[in-house]
Amino acid sequence: MNQKARQTRRAASIGAATALGGLGMVGRSALAGPDESTTDEASRGTAPLVVGQQRRQPNVLLVTIDTLRTDHVGPGGARGVETPVLDKLAAQGAYGAAYVQLPQTLPNHASILTGTYIQTHGLRTTLWDQARPQVPTLDQIFRRAGYRTAGIVSWYSFDNEFTNLVRAWDHWEQVVMRLGAPERVMPDETRALFRAGTDMGKALDGDARTTTEAALGWLDANALRRDAGVAQPWFFWLHYRDPHYPFTPPPGFRPTAPVPAALDGGHESLGKITGGYAPTPGELAAILAAYDGEIAYTDAQLGRVMEKLDTLGLAQDTVVVVTGDHGESFLEHGPWDWLHGHSVYEGSVRVPLIVRYPAGGTGTSGQAGAAMTKPGVRFTEVVQSADIAPTVLELCGLAVPGTAGTAAAVGNTATTGTTEAMEARSFARLLAGQEEVGPERAAWGTIFDDSQSYVVQGEWKLIRWNDPARSRVGNELYHLASDPRETYDYRREVPDVAARLSAQLEGWLAAKDSGRPWRYWER
Numbered sequence: 396m397n398q399k400a401r402q403t404r405r406a407a408s409i410g411a412a413t414a415l416g417g418l419g420m421v422g423r424s425a426l427a428g429p430d431e432s433t434t435d436e437a438s439r440g441t442a443p444l445v446v447g448q449q450r451r452q453p454n455v456l457l458v459t460i461d462t463l464r465t466d467h468v469g470p471g472g473a474r475g476v477e478t479p480v481l482d483k484l485a486a487q488g489a490y491g492a493a494y495v496q497l498p499q500t501l502p503n504h505a506s507i508l509t510g511t512y513i514q515t516h517g518l519r520t521t522l523w524d525q526a527r528p529q530v531p532t533l534d535q536i537f538r539r540a541g542y543r544t545a546g547i548v549s550w551y552s553f554d555n556e557f558t559n560l561v562r563a564w565d566h567w568e569q570v571v572m573r574l575g576a577p578e579r580v581m582p583d584e585t586r587a588l589f590r591a592g593t594d595m596g597k598a599l600d601g602d603a604r605t606t607t608e609a610a611l612g613w614l615d616a617n618a619l620r621r622d623a624g625v626a627q628p629w630f631f632w633l634h635y636r637d638p639h640y641p642f643t644p645p646p647g648f649r650p651t652a653p654v655p656a657a658l659d660g661g662h663e664s665l666g667k668i669t670g671g672y673a674p675t676p677g678e679l680a681a682i683l684a685a686y687d688g689e690i691a692y693t694d695a696q697l698g699r700v701m702e703k704l705d706t707l708g709l710a711q712d713t714v715v716v717v718t719g720d721h722g723e724s725f726l727e728h729g730p731w732d733w734l735h736g737h738s739v740y741e742g743s744v745r746v747p748l749i750v751r752y753p754a755g756g757t758g759t760s761g762q763a764g765a766a767m768t769k770p771g772v773r774f775t776e777v778v779q780s781a782d783i784a785p786t787v788l789e790l791c792g793l794a795v796p797g798t799a800g801t802a803a804a805v806g807n808t809a810t811t812g813t814t815e816a817m818e819a820r821s822f823a824r825l826l827a828g829q830e831e832v833g834p835e836r837a838a839w840g841t842i843f844d845d846s847q848s849y850v851v852q853g854e855w856k857l858i859r860w861n862d863p864a865r866s867r868v869g870n871e872l873y874h875l876a877s878d879p880r881e882t883y884d885y886r887r888e889v890p891d892v893a894a895r896l897s898a899q900l901e902g903w904l905a906a907k908d909s910g911r912p913w914r915y916w917e918r
């Protein structure tokens with residue numbers, strides 16, 4: 396993106412990226428949303444494409460929990476927050492962390508669903524960009540492979556009008572609540588509220604219990620459904636929003652300590668900090684406790700979904716993936732480093748990643764009879780959000796768009812005439828505790844206007860600032876293994892590492908600016 400475009404983006408994104416309450420923007424016309432159940436004829440009617448047909452293909456449950464910091468869930472080492480469901484999943488499956496491609500909800504979900512970087516799928520700015528139709532999404536690929544597809548999300552802005560991500564879902568549902576009330580707001584009304592210029596973040600909320608009820612309903616009706624005597628595998632994306640601000644957990648999950656100076660996790664107190672107020676350590680602790688309460692509440696609700704899988708007898712044959720779409724910053728690097736969307740430091744860009752698939756594998760990476768995910772595996776390699784899509788496809792024995800010999804068969808060819816490759820790299824071998832071949836893993840990401848971008852490789856992270864307006868231009872280098880809080884810049888002490896990572900980042904940015912795919916492990 397050139398400088399002028401970046402400035403335009405910055406101006407256009409003020410509301411989306413910085414307004415606490417969300418988005419008081421109007422001006423889009425024809426906000427006709429998708430039908431609640433959509434079809435994509437282009438991806439229907441094609442014979443299932445199956446690479447490894449030794450076994451019935453597994454179901455896939457992809458759970459994205461909004462605003463989930465790695466160090467605030469049990470397996471990530473958190474204290475003071477109880478996440479027994481995530482802990483158990485991590486113990487049964489493989490656990491690690493993922494770096495996000497952009498620390499905002501819609502852009503990074505688009506990377507999760509397409510296996511591509513932000514610049515490739517094109518959904519860079521929340522509510523202003525849509526994913527490019529040439530880039531295939533997981534729902535399209537799974538449907539084409541014969542899967543039943545369902546997406547149940549907890550926020551209005553996943554609406555196809557804003558995303559072009561609602562493509563091939565047999566069931567699509569936006570479970571959105573009126574803020575502070577146990578009342579569901581249906582898409583027609585959320586669109587009307589948006590058109591009327593409503594501050595959506597202060598009008599609406601997500602609720603994990605209500606979202607879970609919808610999820611259980613879908614599973615009851617579809618998980619074991621047989622059509623003409625044939626059971627169809629399914630791909631189910633379930634999104635929870637509760638850890639996203641405001642931090643207002645329900646009774647039973649609220650902080651037990653008294654809230655100092657009435658500064659809780661609600662919009663008003665968060666807005667006060669956005670406005671420049673420096674909270675006391677006690678006040679910040681109270682806000683963090685409220686954030687943790689939202690995580691614990693979501694964890695408890697997710698437990699009901701996991702129990703349902705057990706009850707239905709599907710735990711063995713379902714790939715469960717749990718991750719965050721981005722983290723949250725709590726002033727670690729200054730008053731500006733607050734909430735998400737503005738920072739590429741660890742709090743905002745590192746999220747948990749759990750994958751559980753107990754069934755014996757015969758897929759492309761598993762040894763026959765060996766678990767596809769080895770219980771209790773902890774992987775420390777650098778993985779990115781976009782890597783999830785090719786990994787899930789590999790675990791299901793499905794071809795990854797762009798893999799040699801398969802590209803023409805899998806993409807969105809019928810609608811666009813083009814097939815685009817996934818840019819990300821499967822980490823399936825890591826889940827089975829196996830060694831990988833190929834170059835060292837790395838992750839690349841940015842924020843909406845590229846004023847900060849980053850690369851992580853091994854134990855090192857390089858951040859490139861390009862923000863003349865704030866007089867911050869240049870690189871920073873952090874040794875994450877010894878300094879996970881990114882407090883000491885090693886750039887001058889290990890110039891060779893700084894130069895290597897800087898070249899990596901420049902290469903990525905140049906490829907992305909020119910529209911070239913970035914499949915780093917093939918170089």
Ligand SMILES: [Zn+2]
Pocket residue numbers: 461462499500501639720721
């Ligand atoms: Zn989000």
